[in-house]
Amino acid sequence: MDAVTPYPTGDFATTYTGGWFSSTETPNATDPGGEPSLGPEADIVPAIFAVICLVGAAGNAFVIFMVYRTVTNYYIVNLAVTDLAFLICCVPFSAAKMATPSWEYGEFLCKFVFYFMQVRSFLLSLPLPIHMTTVTHEWYGPKILCTEVWPSHMARHAYMVYTFLISYVIPLVTSLTSYTLIVRHLCLKVHVLSHIQQQAIKRKKKVK
Numbered sequence: 001m002d003a004v005t006p007y008p009t010g011d012f013a014t015t016y017t018g019g020w021f022s023s024t025e026t027p028n029a030t031d032p033g034g035e036p037s038l039g040p041e042a043d044i045v046p047a048i049f050a051v052i053c054l055v056g057a058a059g060n061a062f063v064i065f066m067v068y069r070t071v072t073n074y075y076i077v078n079l080a081v082t083d084l085a086f087l088i089c090c091v092p093f094s095a096a097k098m099a100t101p102s103w104e105y106g107e108f109l110c111k112f113v114f115y116f117m118q119v120r121s122f123l124l125s126l127p128l129p130i131h132m133t134t135v136t137h138e139w140y141g142p143k144i145l146c147t148e149v150w151p152s153h154m155a156r157h158a159y160m161v162y163t164f165l166i167s168y169v170i171p172l173v174t175s176l177t178s179y180t181l182i183v184r185h186l187c188l189k190v191h192v193l194s195h196i197q198q199q200a201i202k203r204k205k206k207v208k
Helices: 041-067 071-089 091-099 106-121 153-207
Strands: 132-138 142-148
Touching: 041 071, 041 091, 071 091, 071 106, 106 132
Parallel strands: none
Antiparallel strands: 132 142
16 A cells, blocks of 8 residues: 555645645535535536547547658657647546545555646656655545645745746746738738739730
8 A cells, every 4th residue: 555645734626726635715615425526517517528538538539540651741740649648648547536535546546646636747747756646635524636846835836927927927928929920921921912913914905
């Protein structure tokens, strides 16, 4: 059995954020057994995720099978492989997150799943294997949670800012700049072609 780290003492509703289960207020609804009521999304969302996973896995596997021999389609295959890996390694655990607040998959998957999710976005996730771990906390009985444990709030905040810049701001600016240059190039090309066509029409008129 994997060793777990005791979660820091304090009010769970105010101190715990992130990981596989988050809460900003103490739940009020409970079932007769004393467990928190997870609501209908605990059944609906995993079912939707299961459909997405099956359809996505089948579709991407079909794409890989159809185009893997064509050199010009290597880029498409790479995208399909990435999507397939995400569907297999991440979506099932996201569905499990909605179905139960307790982490049942051990220390290794706690580190690997979150790490893989971030790697797919970019290599900005390198600190996560160090800080992701399983912790225990009393919340309607003992629970095993998979969350980030940082040495300080400043370190956590710095990582959040870093993630925001690398995964959102820089890609957005790069995309906008690239699209602007592409549109400008196309507009210039259309203008040049239009000028060439006008010159060709004038030459034809002179010949007549």
